[in-house]
Amino acid sequence: MFSKILIANRGEIAVRIIRTCKRMGIATVAVYSEADQNALHVKMADEAYCIGPARPDLSYLNIPNILSVAHASNCEAIHPGYGFLSENPSFAEIVEKCGFVFIGPEYRAIERMGQKSVARDLMIRSGVPVMPGSQGSVETESEALEIARQIGFPVLIKATSGGGGKGMRLVEREEDFNNLFRMAQGEAESSFADKRVYVEKYMRNPRHIEVQIIGDRHGKIVALGERECSIQRRHQKLIEESPSPAVSPELRRQLAETAIKAAKSINYYNAGTIEFLLDSDGKFFFMEMNTRLQVEHPVTEMVCNYDLVELQLLVAAGEHLPIEADLVEPYGWAVECRINAEDPAMSFIPCPGRIEKYLVPGGPWVRVDSAAYQGYLISSNYDSMVAKLVVWGRTRDEALDRMSAALREYEIKGIETTIPFDIYVMRHPDFRSGNFSTSFVDKHFSAFLKEHNEDKSQEKAAVAAA
Amino acid sequence: MEAEQIKRIYEAMHENGFDHIELELGEDHKIRMQLDRPPVVAAPAVSVPELAENGNGVQRTQVEIRSDKVGSFSFADRQLKTGDRIKKGEILGSIKGISFQDRVKCSLDGVIATVAVEPGSIVDYGRLLFVVNID
Structure with a gap:
């Protein structure tokens, strides 16, 4: 096992990785920008070095400075976390060429899965179901339109190098196709410096289901159940759970087998996630693969009883996975709410600022993954996530009740957060019933807003009366 | 290798901040490219001149030399200490x-007031290396 690693990230995920390293007796080196001098990961790591100014391209994306710290401080391996350089194949390649271990998959796997249309073709060849659509990228408008006609509207035009919904356009009617095709190309070009796009059939109201896998360097790949991530807003996940209320044991087995097949087709190792769209008939289609640890990994840890960062470190060090089965069945139920510094009443506009009062919930089976503390300043330079609140219960209802109670216990003053929306979702009958899709937030947002504004004005009236 | 390819590698090195690169082309062919960059002249770019008062009540300008790179520090020809006189253009050390490997150069004549770095230590971005009293 490694004796010292560098964590090329910030925020809660850097803290999360440091915690596992401390337990395993691995020394940690943190890197930080000038904006993060007082960050928790800097305080918790054994060593910490400033690598540049606040701007991410000059610090957390500064490959020479990160590698120079790893070299000077005698680190053996680098954990990229999620975001930043985690899915940059050049970084993974350079890390290994410089003699460090990259705690993640081989750079070629990152490269192939990063090109969405390449990944799609690869899956077709491996017998993994994908949504009907083009083979590879499409060159011209007329070629793309021809494919759209064949598969039938509505269709999605997606960026080959895309992610997070950028460079993506939904086309409902044929007459809008050419216009939206050009818009998708333009956005793909400006966001990813790659204007290539591809066409795919659009599924209405799907569920977003993903399978966590982890592989070692000896060819063993294990699926750690699925996660339900349908509660999203503009392709950003808000609430995740494991298992999914829509997945039967039989479907879980099929999903796991498919995910393992997909991973084996590219000789994958370390942690990864295969995302699928699930329709109301239980048919599923490959969407994309994320070649890194995911934000929502704790729900899997809670029901599978494995520390995913520990497994990542083990397999990166060349050890065998300590799991016999191909599929780890979930035990009980886990839910995660992402607590973001966003104002749900203002359509989730980010609102960075200083946390004046901070009190975290506790009790049995309540976990808070966060880098926040009282007095902490949430910078506008980085993403707005304050914390991940994760709970476990023997049943789904027990887990959701525990989450409701924990959300009410959570006190964050000084900034607006998404907690009121999370509370609303936890008691919503559609969410409770387990019968929901990715359209949940769009469908119920105005009802939430009405209720939220009424609550606010009642609060104000109560304060005025007092 | 085509001139166009060399140009592309050069641009990639520039963009990613690398000073040299070694490429293996087949088993026996290796090329090494080195960018001809000027050494870091830390003083004028990253320091803030301040007016400091010495014991005799005479005001003089003090300059902080800070690192804009990350790496291991070593002194140049001599290990500097407080009171050492340094000349414009002198190489004080390297990172x-x-x-x-970047040289830390002084851009003005002066006297070392503080040595804030030890040989072999890791200096990070913005780390104070020296304070110099400028003549």
Whole structure:
């Protein structure tokens, strides 16, 4: 096992990785920008070095400075976390060429899965179901339109190098196709410096289901159940759970087998996630693969009883996975709410600022993954996530009740957060019933807003009366 | 290798901040490219001149020399200490990173007021290296 690693990230995920390293007796080196001098990961790591100014391209994306710290401080391996350089194949390649271990998959796997249309073709060849659509990228408008006609509207035009919904356009009617095709190309070009796009059939109201896998360097790949991530807003996940209320044991087995097949087709190792769209008939289609640890990994840890960062470190060090089965069945139920510094009443506009009062919930089976503390300043330079609140219960209802109670216990003053929306979702009958899709937030947002504004004005009236 | 390819590698090195690169082309062919960059002249770019008062009540300008790179520090020809006189253009030390070695140069004549760095230590971005009293 490694004796010292560098964590090329910030925020809660850097803290999360440091915690596992401390337990395993691995020394940690943190890197930080000038904006993060007082960050928790800097305080918790054994060593910490400033690598540049606040701007991410000059610090957390500064490959020479990160590698120079790893070299000077005698680190053996680098954990990229999620975001930043985690899915940059050049970084993974350079890390290994410089003699460090990259705690993640081989750079070629990152490269192939990063090109969405390449990944799609690869899956077709491996017998993994994908949504009907083009083979590879499409060159011209007329070629793309021809494919759209064949598969039938509505269709999605997606960026080959895309992610997070950028460079993506939904086309409902044929007459809008050419216009939206050009818009998708333009956005793909400006966001990813790659204007290539591809066409795919659009599924209405799907569920977003993903399978966590982890592989070692000896060819063993294990699926750690699925996660339900349908509660999203503009392709950003808000609430995740494991298992999914829509997945039967039989479907879980099929999903796991498919995910393992997909991973084996590219000789994958370390942690990864295969995302699928699930329709109301239980048919599923490959969407994309994320070649890194995911934000929502704790729900899997809670029901599978494995520390995913520990497994990542083990397999990166060349050890065998300590799991016999191909599929780890979930035990009980886990839910995660992402607590973001966003104002749900203002359509989730980010609102960075200083946390004046901070009190975290506790009790049995309540976990808070966060880098926040009282007095902490949430910078506008980085993403707005304050914390991940994760709970476990023997049943789904027990887990959701525990989450409701924990959300009410959570006190964050000084900034607006998404907690009121999370509370609303936890008691919503559609969410409770387990019968929901990715359209949940769009469908119920105005009802939430009405209720939220009424609550606010009642609060104000109560304060005025007092 | 085509001139166009060399140009592209040069641009990639520039963009990613690498000073040199070694390429293996087949088994026996290796090329090494080194960017001809000027050494870091830390003083004028990153320091803030301040007016400091010495014991005799005479005001003089003090300059902080800070690192804008990350790596291991070593002194140049001599290990500097407080009171040492340094000359404009003198190399005070160097910072060695993963792919570069940058010289820390003084841009003005003066006397070392503080040595804030030890040989072999890791200096990070913005780290204070020296304070110099400028003549």
